[in-house]
Amino acid sequence: MRCVRGTSGRAVPALIAAAAVFTALTSPAEARRRSHAGGGGGYNPPYAAMVVDVKSGRVLHAVNEDALRHPASITKVMTLYLLFEQIEKGRMSLDTPLEISGNAARQPPSKLGLRPGSTITAEEAIKALVTKSANDVACAIGENIAGSEGAFAEMMTRKAHALGMSRTHYANASGLPDSDQITTARDLTILARAIQDRFPRYYRYFQTRSFAFRGRVIGNHNRLLGRVEGVDGIKTGYTRDSGFNLMTSARLEDRHIVAIVLGGKSGASRDAIMQRLVQANLPRAYAGARSTPPVVEVAERPRPAVVAEKPVATRTMVASADEDDAIETTASTGRGGQPLDISPMRQTTTPGGAKWRTGTGGAVPGNAQAYAPSPESGFPAPPSSGAKYAARLPSVDPGEARAPAPRSETPAPAQKPVTVTPWVIQLGAMDDEGKAKSMLTEARQRSGGTLAKAAPFTERVTHGGTTLFRARFSGFSEAEAAQDACRALKRNGFTCFATRS
Numbered sequence: 001m002r003c004v005r006g007t008s009g010r011a012v013p014a015l016i017a018a019a020a021v022f023t024a025l026t027s028p029a030e031a032r033r034r035s036h037a038g039g040g041g042g043y044n045p046p047y048a049a050m051v052v053d054v055k056s057g058r059v060l061h062a063v064n065e066d067a068l069r070h071p072a073s074i075t076k077v078m079t080l081y082l083l084f085e086q087i088e089k090g091r092m093s094l095d096t097p098l099e100i101s102g103n104a105a106r107q108p109p110s111k112l113g114l115r116p117g118s119t120i121t122a123e124e125a126i127k128a129l130v131t132k133s134a135n136d137v138a139c140a141i142g143e144n145i146a147g148s149e150g151a152f153a154e155m156m157t158r159k160a161h162a163l164g165m166s167r168t169h170y171a172n173a174s175g176l177p178d179s180d181q182i183t184t185a186r187d188l189t190i191l192a193r194a195i196q197d198r199f200p201r202y203y204r205y206f207q208t209r210s211f212a213f214r215g216r217v218i219g220n221h222n223r224l225l226g227r228v229e230g231v232d233g234i235k236t237g238y239t240r241d242s243g244f245n246l247m248t249s250a251r252l253e254d255r256h257i258v259a260i261v262l263g264g265k266s267g268a269s270r271d272a273i274m275q276r277l278v279q280a281n282l283p284r285a286y287a288g289a290r291s292t293p294p295v296v297e298v299a300e301r302p303r304p305a306v307v308a309e310k311p312v313a314t315r316t317m318v319a320s321a322d323e324d325d326a327i328e329t330t331a332s333t334g335r336g337g338q339p340l341d342i343s344p345m346r347q348t349t350t351p352g353g354a355k356w357r358t359g360t361g362g363a364v365p366g367n368a369q370a371y372a373p374s375p376e377s378g379f380p381a382p383p384s385s386g387a388k389y390a391a392r393l394p395s396v397d398p399g400e401a402r403a404p405a406p407r408s409e410t411p412a413p414a415q416k417p418v419t420v421t422p423w424v425i426q427l428g429a430m431d432d433e434g435k436a437k438s439m440l441t442e443a444r445q446r447s448g449g450t451l452a453k454a455a456p457f458t459e460r461v462t463h464g465g466t467t468l469f470r471a472r473f474s475g476f477s478e479a480e481a482a483q484d485a486c487r488a489l490k491r492n493g494f495t496c497f498a499t500r501s
Helices: 028-037 072-088 122-131 135-146 149-163 185-198 200-207 267-284 433-445 479-491
Strands: 048-053 059-063 097-099 119-121 210-213 216-219 231-239 243-252 255-264 356-358 390-394 423-430 455-463 466-476 497-500
Touching (some): 059 185, 059 267, 072 122, 072 135, 072 185, 072 200, 097 135, 119 122, 122 200, 122 210, 135 149, 231 267, 243 267, 423 433, 479 497
Antiparallel strands (some): 210 216, 423 497
């Protein structure tokens, strides 16, 4: 089993460039200092927040709720959703041993530090993610369920879309930095409700204050547990690009809300903002019988039965996926060693003419107390200035349906001879050639012109007596062009990777 992981880099003694805020480098000690001492130094991650009344479905507070953000370790809520599903269906139990691979063991902190070849029970894994936010354990969960972390990330994305999280895409099980790991505050409120509706028995693990593991006692990173009345979970997160994130559920006197804060300048300021949001909005929530149905999954879109020969991604960590073990190193690389774009994006025009809009996410003010809502003042207007963050999806009407687009019924065209270029894009490998061709047709229709000059083709391969049909696009002479097209496909809900032909 293999997992796609980041590789640790060496600390750099100085900032690369003053203008490149998102690639600023610090030592682990300085990162920890920021996480506990209030940020500073001009660090302004893009901010978003949302509060939803669970019983009525009413939005009580929203700032940049549909702008794309990086989830960081809040990713692990979806990882646990899929683990809970395996247990519920009887495919695993709380006592099932999960094997730790060499690659899982090498994941950057935060981690348990498990050795390759060792095992951890599913219940221990749950507690490790809830408290320590262990990246090695998150990777191991993905490997043990899907065979590889890459395949597991595809499962996570499909599940997100089935729940209605239409702007979410996962690239790994932990939340470690990846430019393709994106979500929104609105999508995360859906996940926060769904995991409670679907798994009330297992949701209680998010209330775990500490975890005794092999002679160690590990405390929960969520410092609002036991400190803010009504809070019963659920997950923190941090990377340099995301800022300090927090997903929260709170119940009091028959009222129930879920709240998301993304882009805090520090752990302390994020917690202060969330505390104010809870205190301001929980009393406003509906106390009667629940009028909204549980969050349930729609039928998942058909996806490849097998994804074959996915290349291992290499990337240098920009930061850890949790604030208590924050680390920063040099730069990030994508598949094929190409640099990942982690700088703020500007509005551009794709070959198909589609406009990509710049997001409206402003910085979290340095004074969280002044910014956060209070019972007396209600809640604040969105920030009017600060660092911009690009939403890398086409602009949409807020009223537009967020459910995944229906699968196209257009029949796949007959395949013509294709000249295979040095680089191709592979969407997946299907057990039926007709399915592979239909996938290619749909991808072209929904690509917004990105694949206008690309040539679809299928490639028959046999593995262990099983015949598969790769769904691929030719037409790329350079790695960068293929990777750009693949990123565009991912933004439209497809999984893919660029590879040499």
